[in-house]
Amino acid sequence: MFEQFKSRTEGVGSELHRFRTRGEALNFISTFLQDEGTMNAPGSYAVWVPGRFLTGIDTARLSAKIPGLSFSVNRETAADSLIGISDMDWALADTGSLVADQTAVEQRLASTLPAIHIAIIGTDRILADKAAVFTKITPATSRYIAFITGPSRTADIERVLTIGVHGPKRLVIVLVDAMEGVAP
């Protein structure tokens, strides 16, 4: 299923990176934030919504290492961020989609407003298709269920596909094999 997910999600313009451990994934994200010019200035912040991936990770040390990275996500910080980072709950092999309960507004802010969205998910969360995920999600507990498939796109001017109209211009998927492993 991984191969299908990879080919489908790359087919819609996502960037996919797979790591064995959270440590490797964290190294990648840190380097990515620095390479993209994250800094303590409006327009260049990064916001990270605490979730499954960050469990046990010392976020204070991370913020100190990367100026401009904040774990407190609100309307203002998200709007001024270049990068937003959040966990997703499920991935769908047949359409290359990510699915998450985004009832918490921070989840939506971080994955909507910044130009780059880094979406983190465990390899074990890849499901075959929509039919499979509809047995896992329920509106009884999730008020805002979000499916994200690639970056924001439009073809409204002369049918020319253009990436990044309102939502993120880049969707970077970080896939982690051992999500439950020891915190790095």
Added chain:
Amino acid sequence: MKSDFKDSIEKAVNNANLTGALGKFSEAYKVNRARAYEGIDFEALRTVIAERKGYAATHLDQMAADFTRNAEAAGARVFCTSDPEKVKEYILKVARDNNVRTVVKSKSMATEEIHLNSYLEKAGISVGETDLGEWIIQLAGQTPSHMVMPAIHMTKEEVSELFSKEIDQRLTTDIPQLVEVARRELRSKFLAADMGISGGNLAVAETGSIVLVTNEGNARMVTTLPKIHIALVGIEKFVEKFSDIVPILDALPRSATAQLLTSYVSIITGPSPNTDGSTKELHIILMDNRRSEMAHDPKFRQALQCIRCGSCLNVCPVFRLVGGHVFGKIYTGGIGTILTAWFDELKKSEEIQGLCIQCGNCKEICPGKIDIPELILEIRRRLVEKEGLPILQKAIYSVVNNRRLFHGMLRAASIAGRPFSSGKFLRHLPLFLADLTDGRSLPAIAAEPFRDRFQKIKQPKCSEKAAFYAGCLIDFAYPEMGEALVKILNRAGIEVVFPEEQTCCGAPARYSGAYEVAARNAADNINALLSEEVQYVISACPTCTVALVHEFSSTFQSLGQTEWLPRAQELAGKTVDFSTLVKKLVDEGRLTLKEGQQLGRITYHDSCHLKRTLQVAAEPRQLLSRAGYELAEMFECDMCCGMGGSYSIKLPEISAPILQRKLQNIKNSGAQTVAMDCPGCVMQIRGGMDQDGAAISVRHSVELLAEQLENPRG
């Protein structure tokens, strides 16, 4: 048809930007859609969708009650109304109560249906469309020309001009740069807005959820950033179960934009937290506006199965020429015609319904399994019932309904027309066929109709008999096709009888909404064709075949003349089209084609009724290949040629460019011959090729196959 409507057609077909953009899109769409549906059983999928949406449409009260209860339990406020005015008043009240000054909207056809924007603007509230295409047309002060791609009629130059004015800065025509401008401009509007208004692609009764399907991400902003969210949902968007979302999400993006899934799908159930920690005020308005009335109409109920993908627009040969500003009001194209007739009023659809050429492309791809061409005919029928036929048409049909007079006039035409004809083509036909256009020569009315020539054919005595239903074109314009058919059937040991009392199949009347006329034609033909004991009734005109097989019954049913149904069905059971019968005879070894012929390249044009109603496409190709032709498929082989019976007379400005496209595709195939199974298509394409001057012969399969019969043994 009024002259300002004709003017709007003229303007659209001569707008190179529009026809270029729509034409290119429709060509790419067909290929991309097929790719998107790879590995999916479309028939099975749309059967599920039709059943699920159909269930909701027949249980609207229950859906509304369940939805309201469940959405309110989740914390939403639900307002149901049948009146568009009440919708607007409600929204304005919520806005006033909350001191709302600015509104951001994501795409919603329902709000356009009730002209919400201008209402709110008049009340002093600023309304910003945020879907890029909708924003463009809002800035341009226009209406959408396509349900999914509202600004498809505009060029990047025009967009650049609009944006430059809006931000007071000279912009280039670089599309990514223009999109970036939209991102920047609209971002500040999202963040400042007091209220968000969305539509809803689906409303789930059992959970009270609404589903939003978008690509740009604007709906996520509209439903997240402002503290108030109002979703306006037409009650045709109901589905019963949460799991019903799945099949619709399988089809909607594939059919709309040939995507496996759109970038974003949001399922919203009750209010979620705002960015300041408060809880969002979520209002869901369920709007009826004649939808439940539609649900109670046995014919039109199925239109509520529409999922608003717009694919009926994308495959329509007429829509791609004229676009949505001509073909529709708010809702455009095939389904738009139907929705306009209901949500607006029947009268408003009077002109646009006439744009449908009845090719059946849309019916074949509709994920809601809606018989759009049939419903448009029903609109036509009701309009005629209400308003009567135009005088000219009335005169024509009074003639067509009188077989002797009609045939007499056709005979007279063959003599009157003679001085004007050049070779096999006639420049100006007399009488009611006189109003024909340039771009196509018309056949001379034969000096001797088939019915007279038939008397002189010597047939062998055979044990099996078939009645030949010629139809007007073969009888009076192409009798040689009839002779070829007799020759072929005789060789297979079938004797042909020609019941003299047969008359027009009624298709022209039916397609004009004159069902009473069509019913009388049907009755005359049933009496004629069932008068003699025969094995088959064979026709070499697919439009006639469809009339005999399907439409006689449906016309009687529409008029409640059920006493005719058993005999109509008896006739339908015996009726077969030419290629299907001949293929069967060849397969059974009763008919042999010459062996080892090398007849050169041929291309085959699929006639609308043969391919899509009778589902016959392989048979004629196999027969022609077997006869020794090398088949070279043309691009869009099954796209309508623009004939459409009297369509080419009523709307020559549309028929002509459709024909030109067909001629070009035929020429590009490199074939020396183009074959087809319909004398109407022969009339259109042969006439076009004659004026074009290309050395390509245009033939009915019956003529080509009659030339390749193996001589009888012994």
